Structures are given as C-alpha cells and as structure tokens.
Amino acid sequence: MTENVTVNYNDTGKVYPANMLIKDIASEHKDDYKYDIIAAIRDGKVTELNKKIKRDCTLSFVDTSSEIGHNVYVRGVTMIMLKAVYDIIEFKKINKVSVESTINNGFYCEFDGDVVLSDELIKQIEEKMHEYVERDILFNKTVMSTDDAIALFDRYRMYDKEKLFRFRRSSVVNVYELDGFYDYYYGAMPPSTGVLKYFSLEKYGSGIVLVLPVKEKPDEIKPFVPSPKFYSVIKESDEWGKSLNVGTVGDLNEAISQGRINDIIMIHEALHEKRIGDIAADIVKRNNVKFVMIAGPSSSGKTTFSHRLSIQLSTMGYNPHPIPVDDYFLNRVNTPLNEDGSYNYECLEAIDVEQFNKDMTALLRGEEVELPTYNFITGQREYQGKKKKLGDNDILVIEGIHGLNDKMSYSLPKESKYKIYISALTQLNIDEHNHIPTADGRLLRRIVRDARTRGSDATKTIAMWQSVRRGESQYIFPFKEEADAMFNSALVYEFAILKQYAEPLLFQVDRKSKEYVEAKRLLKFLDYFLGVSSENIAYNSILREFIGKSVFPV
Numbered sequence: 001m002t003e004n005v006t007v008n009y010n011d012t013g014k015v016y017p018a019n020m021l022i023k024d025i026a027s028e029h030k031d032d033y034k035y036d037i038i039a040a041i042r043d044g045k046v047t048e049l050n051k052k053i054k055r056d057c058t059l060s061f062v063d064t065s066s067e068i069g070h071n072v073y074v075r076g077v078t079m080i081m082l083k084a085v086y087d088i089i090e091f092k093k094i095n096k097v098s099v100e101s102t103i104n105n106g107f108y109c110e111f112d113g114d115v116v117l118s119d120e121l122i123k124q125i126e127e128k129m130h131e132y133v134e135r136d137i138l139f140n141k142t143v144m145s146t147d148d149a150i151a152l153f154d155r156y157r158m159y160d161k162e163k164l165f166r167f168r169r170s171s172v173v174n175v176y177e178l179d180g181f182y183d184y185y186y187g188a189m190p191p192s193t194g195v196l197k198y199f200s201l202e203k204y205g206s207g208i209v210l211v212l213p214v215k216e217k218p219d220e221i222k223p224f225v226p227s228p229k230f231y232s233v234i235k236e237s238d239e240w241g242k243s244l245n246v247g248t249v250g251d252l253n254e255a256i257s258q259g260r261i262n263d264i265i266m267i268h269e270a271l272h273e274k275r276i277g278d279i280a281a282d283i284v285k286r287n288n289v290k291f292v293m294i295a296g297p298s299s300s301g302k303t304t305f306s307h308r309l310s311i312q313l314s315t316m317g318y319n320p321h322p323i324p325v326d327d328y329f330l331n332r333v334n335t336p337l338n339e340d341g342s343y344n345y346e347c348l349e350a351i352d353v354e355q356f357n358k359d360m361t362a363l364l365r366g367e368e369v370e371l372p373t374y375n376f377i378t379g380q381r382e383y384q385g386k387k388k389k390l391g392d393n394d395i396l397v398i399e400g401i402h403g404l405n406d407k408m409s410y411s412l413p414k415e416s417k418y419k420i421y422i423s424a425l426t427q428l429n430i431d432e433h434n435h436i437p438t439a440d441g442r443l444l445r446r447i448v449r450d451a452r453t454r455g456s457d458a459t460k461t462i463a464m465w466q467s468v469r470r471g472e473s474q475y476i477f478p479f480k481e482e483a484d485a486m487f488n489s490a491l492v493y494e495f496a497i498l499k500q501y502a503e504p505l506l507f508q509v510d511r512k513s514k515e516y517v518e519a520k521r522l523l524k525f526l527d528y529f530l531g532v533s534s535e536n537i538a539y540n541s542i543l544r545e546f547i548g549k550s551v552f553p554v
Contacts, residue, residue, distance in 0.1 A: 008058040016053060023049035023191050026061050035063040035218050036195050039072045039188050044516045048141065049191040063218075064195070067466065068517070070215035076139065076190040077129075077199050078107070078433060081210055083181040084128035089115060095157065098432045099210075101234045101425065104225050106202070106209035107435065108234065122208060126201045132179070136194030140177040149173040152182060160431035163250030167257075167530065186434045186525070200224075205231055229421075233486045237427040240271055246492050248429050249528045256496060256530045268491050269538050276305070279420065279485045280312035283395075289418045290364060291396050292320075295403035295479070296422035297472040299442040299449065301489040301542035305422050306399050307552040308540060318395050321388065325400025325408070327372050328356045332379025338467075346471035348402050352381070357411040363390050364416060401471070404479035421483035424490040430528060439469060441490060444522065448501040449546040458505040462515040489542045496532040501547055 006013045007025060016025065026037045026049055040047045041060045046068055053059075062069040078099055085097055095113040102108070111117060144152065146165050152175070153161040161184050165173060175184055178193070190196060198221050200211045211224045241247045244264050246255060255261055283289050292309070296302050310320035328351050329335070335343045335350050344350060359369045368389040372381045390396070402408040404419050424445070426436045443465055450456035480486070503526055509519035534547055544550035 005053050006056045007053060008056075009060065018054060019052045021049070022047060022051050022053060022059070025053070025059065029061060033061065033063040035065045035069075037061045037063050038069045038076075038190050038195055041068075041517060044511055045520060046188050046517060048139075048188045050138070050141070064213075065215050065218050067215065070218065072188050072190055073196065073218065074107070074212060075185045075187055076193070076196045077210065077212060079139070079176065079178055079181075079183055079185065079189070080129050080132045080193055080196060081109075081125065081199075081201070082183060082433060083132065083178055084125045085111075086181060088121070088124050088128060096160075096432050098429070099435050100207075100238065100429070101427075101435065102438065103204075103209060103227055103230060103234070105214050105222055106204075106211040106224050108204065108207055108209055108231075110207035117203060117208060119203065122201050122203055126199075129199065129201075132193045133196055134194075135179075136192050137179045138192045139189045141189070142175045142177055142182075144173050144175050146171055146173050149175055149184070153184070156182070158183075158432060160248045160250055160429070161433075163254060164248065164431050164528070167250065167253040167528075169527075183433060184431065186430050186528075187521070205235070227481055229481050229483065229486055233425060233488050234427075237425055237488050237490070240268070241427045241492060243271075244268060244492055246428070248431050249495075250431065252428065252493065252496060253528075253530045256532055261493060261496070261532055262536050265491075265493050265536055268493065269541055272489075272491075272542065273308070275487060276308050277312050279487065280309055280316060282485060283313065283418050284316045284318070286415075286418065288415050289395065290390065290416045291360065291398055291409065291412060291418070293403035293409065293417055293419045294397065294399045294422060295401060295405075295419070295476055296489075297442060297476055298468050299445040299546070300422045300424050301445075301545050302399050302422055303554045304540070304542045304545045304550065304552055305420075305487060305489060306397050307554075309420075310397055313395060313397075317393055319391065319393050320395050320397050323371065323396050323398045325351060325356070325398060325402065327374045327381070328352045329374045329381065331381055335379075346401060346468075346475055348405065348407060348475065351400075351402065351408070353408060353410075357409065360396075360409065361411045363388060363396070364412065366390065401475055404476070404482045406482070418485075419483045420485050420487060421480045422487045422489055423480075425488045426490045427488070428490075428492055428495070436525075438490075440522070440525065441494065444495070444498050444502050444526075445546040447505055448498060451505050452546075452548055457508060458502075458519060459509050459513055459515045462509070462518050465518075491541070491543055493532065494543055495526065496529050497534050497537065497543060497547065499526045499529050499531045500534070502526060 004015050005018050006015050022040050039062050042057050064073050093114040098110045100108050146168055150162050150165050175182055176189055198213045200221055202209045202224050246252050313320045330352050338344045362369050368387055370383055371386045371388055375382050424441050426438050426441045429435050447458045447461045450461045506519045506523050509516050539551045545554040
C-alpha cells in the first residue's frame with residue numbers, strides 16, 4: 001500500500017501522506033489566491049476539495065472569481081436554498097421548485113404547489129440559509145446505484161431527476177447530502193457551506209430571484225436590477241416548453257425514444273416563424289421605421305434571423321436591405337488594442353461611428369450613398385461601387401454588436417429605429433434544480449460552426465470564449481432592455497442535434513491543454529442527451545447557421 005504521494009503544484013513537487021484531503025493541501029496555498037479556494041483541478045479534471053489524494057498527481061486550485069469556481073459557488077448556494085425551502089415549508093405542499101433562468105446577477109426560481117411566496121416566507125428562507133453558512137455544514141458525496149437514486153428522488157417527488165436517470169448509461173449516480181437533505185447536481189460542489197457567504201433572495205414576478213455575486217467581485221452582492229422585457233421572453237419560452245411538453249433533458253429524451261422528436265422540431269420551428277412574423281408586423285405598424293437594428297451575443301443566430309425577418313417584411317410590402325455594421329470597421333492599423341496587444345474588434349471605438357451616422361443620415365434624407373465593404377483579409381475598408389438609395393418602402397436591416405447602443409446611431413431619430421435583441425436563451429433544464437447556462441448552448445454552436453466555416457478546432461474556440469463573453473457583458477447585455485423586441489433563438493431540441501457534431505471535435509482537445517477541463521465538462525454535459533439526426537431540420541432553421549446546409553449565406 002502506498003504510504004506517500006507526490007503532488008506537483010506550480011511545477012514544484014511535494015510529498016504528502018496518502019489519503020490526505022485536497023482541502024488540507026489547499027489551505028497551504030490560500031495566500032496565492034485573492035478569494036476563497038472552492039475547488040481543485042487534478043490532472044486536468046475539476047475535483048472537489050473533500051476528495052483524498054491517493055496517487056501522484058498535478059494539482060491546482062480555483063477560487064470563487066474563476067468561471068469554474070463561480071459555477072461551484074452557484075451550485076452550493078442553490079442547494080442550501082432548496083434545503084431551507086424544504087426545512088421551512090411542509091413537504092407535502094411542494095410539488096416542485098424550479099431553478100429556471102439567469103436574470104442579470106440572479107437565478108429566477110418558481111414554486112409549484114400550495115405555497116404563497118410572502119415577504120415573510122422569503123425572509124425566513126434567507127435567514128435559514130445564513131444559518132447553514134454559519135454552521136459550515138459539509139457537502140457529502142454519495143455514490144448510489146441508478147435504481148436507488150431513482151427510488152430516492154421518487155420519494156422526494158423530484159420526478160424530473162427520476163426521468164433523467166432513466167436515460168443514463170452509467171449504473172451509478174453521484175448524489176449530494178447536506179445535513180439530511182439529498183439532491184443531484186451537474187458538476188462539483190463546495191467542501192462546505194462556510195464558503196457560501198454572499199447571496200440574497202428577492203420576490204420577482206411569480207417567483208423569487210436568488211441573487212449572487214458576479215465572478216469578477218465574488219465577495220459582494222450588487223443590487224438586483226429587474227429586466228421586465230427579458231423576463232417576459234423567459235416566460236414566453238417557458239410557455240413554449242410547456243406546449244411542447246419538453247422542459248427538461250429527461251422530457252426531451254423521452255420524446256426522442258417515443259418517436260415524437262420530428263413533431264417537436266416542426267412545432268418549435270413554427271413557433272420561431274410566428275414570433276419573427278409578429279416582430280415584422282410590429283415594425284410595419286409603426287410606419288416610420290427605416291432602420292432595424294439587430295444585436296445579440298455570439299452564436300445567437302443573428303444572420304439567419306436577419307434573413308428570415310427580411311422575408312417576413314417582404315411579404316408585408318417592404319424592400320429590406322441588409323447592412324453589416326462590420327463593414328464600418330476602422331482600418332486594422334487604427335483598431336484599438338487589448339491589453340495583450342491583440343486587436344479589439346468588439347469595442348465601439350473599433351467602428352467608424354461618425355461615417356456610419358453620416359451615411360445613414362444621408363440615406364434617411366433620400367440621398368444616394370456609396371456603402372463600404374470591409375476586407376477582413378487586408379484589414380481595409382473598401383469602396384466597390386455599392387450604392388444605396390432608400391425608396392418609400394425600403395428598410396435597412398442592420399446587424400451588429402452595438403446595434404442597441406444609441407451611441408452607435410446617435411444621429412438617427414428614435415422613431416426611425418426599431419431595435420431587436422436576440423439570444424439563445426436555453427429554456428431546457430437538466431432537471432428542476434440544474435439550469436443549463438445560456439452560454440453553454442452558444443459555445444457548442446460556435447465550436448461546431450468555427451470548425452465547419454473557419455477550420456478552427458475546439459481548443460481554439462474554447463480558448464477565446466472568455467474574451468468573447470467579456471465583450472458581450474460590456475457591449476451587449478447592458479443595453480438589452482433598450483430593445484423594442486426580443487427574440488429567443490434557442491431550440492428545445494438542438495442539443496440532441498449538436499451532440500453528433502460537437503462530440504468528435506471535443507474529443508480532439510489535448511488532455512494536456514488548459515482547454516481540456518472545459519472540453520471534458522461539455523462532453524459530460526452532452527452525455528445526458530440521446531442523439532438525433534439533422535436530416536429533418538429545415539434548411540432555413542437558425543440551427544443550420546451552425547451545422548451547415550442553410551439556404552442563407554451564413
């Protein structure tokens with residue numbers, strides 16, 4: 001039996017007794033991190049601090065300011081919230097507590113059952129949660145047989161988990177126990193409740209919001225900022241899920257296994273088309289709209305949406321003309337730089353805002369304008385005789401990252417603009433307590449598209465993803481409530497399709513690369529889904545922008 005193990009940390013090896021807890025090793029390095037260490041990475045895999053070291057390994061740690069650490073923190077706070085709910089409210093009164101969507105810095109949750117969410121009840125739940133933090137209770141992982149886990153959650157009336165596990169290939173399930181309360185989570189958990197000091201609860205809409213710190217400042221809680229338009233889109237998507245009888249991965253897998261997936265595909269595509277038609281009708285109703293400004297985060301399907309919206313506007317007597325804001329990029333030599341010296345194409349200063357406004361204002365006056373084209377190979381803006389003049393029924397469909405920001409179109413009258421925010425707001429949950437982050441769906445879309453259209457491997461796409469998301473947080477998300485309309489481009493069935501395309505790409509990520517941790521997480525996530533062929537996906541579907549064979553030039 002091995003008595004000692006060697007742990008390599010920052011290229012320095014140190015010998016420890018075998019079976020030493022990782023959290024005891026982490027305590028030696030807490031001064032290396034600005035915030036609380038909440039998990040570890042052992043040999044390229046995320047590992048909980050309560051695990052033991054049984055063999056030689058390479059070890060690093062993540063604190064609550066990292067993407068991985070923040071997600072661990074979210075899962076931990078979610079579990080103490082649910083334990084508090086079940087400790088305070090009579091068990092038989094709760095049919096389901098659903099952790100549904102992110103709204104700004106909070107998670108929106110709904111209660112199904114004989115529960116009145118009064119201010120007093122919400123305060124009780126929050127106080128109970130802080131009590132658990134003070135007690136510093138351990139999160140204990142228990143490995144159960146899948147059958148035992150199904151029986152356990154049937155007793156808890158957590159039927160979404162029961163259905164999820166029916167489609168698992170593994171014969172065992174990792175279940176977490178917290179002071180007698182059991183739950184299942186997709187991903188690692190904190191060592192104990194003591195690290196989960198920052199959170200609050202607020203009544204919102206028909207549920208509550210679990211307000212959490214942002215990862216950039218994990219030791220403070222910013223006030224929750226309501227997003228009424230965003231909330232309405234979430235509720236609409238929830239209604240769509242109910243109409244399809246697909247709210248969780250288990251529901252989707254059941255539909256696939258029963259041969260109902262083609263109906264779901266067609267119905268959800270029809271819902272998309274109806275919503276796009278409704279937006280077009282609203283644009284027409286306003287009479288004086290000349291500029292449709294479309295913005296949204298990466299891989300939301302903006303290009304396909306723009307084409308489909310243009311078709312709808314055409315059926316209503318308009319002549320839509322697409323204009324990519326990218327054509328107004330400054331020449332590469334004048335583009336602002338990031339701190340690392342790379343070009344920052346995402347900031348507003350990378351756009352020739354003055355020329356854009358000059359051209360758009362001239363078009364609005366009825367003048368003919370020669371529009372530019374940006375050459376991404378040479379990094380130069382070019383003029384190739386592409387002239388435009390707006391007639392009475394002409395309308396410009398402008399797609400670009402800054403479309404919702406009035407600084408981008410400062411010279412245009414407000415009544416001439418119609419702003420649309422588009423994002424893939426995943427309405428599907430793994431189960432009632434495990435929300436699928438919107439960013440995961442967009443990242444998988446981008447991995448598939450980048451490999452198909454740009455020859456980029458998954459490693460490269462994953463490596464740049466955090467930079468992309470920082471740009472979104474700075475330049476898109478703060479303006480989403482300025483939109484006149486919002487469109488959710490997520491498709492409830494898409495993970496079952498993307499699985500076939502993404503898995504081979506993710507398996508190619510080198511185990512020694514720093515991107516392997518994320519690739520491994522995404523592979524584990526995709527393992528929840530039964531796969532479906534893409535042959536029945538409509539050629540005008542937003543999903544075709546990523547998997548290929550779209551009828552549009554995307």
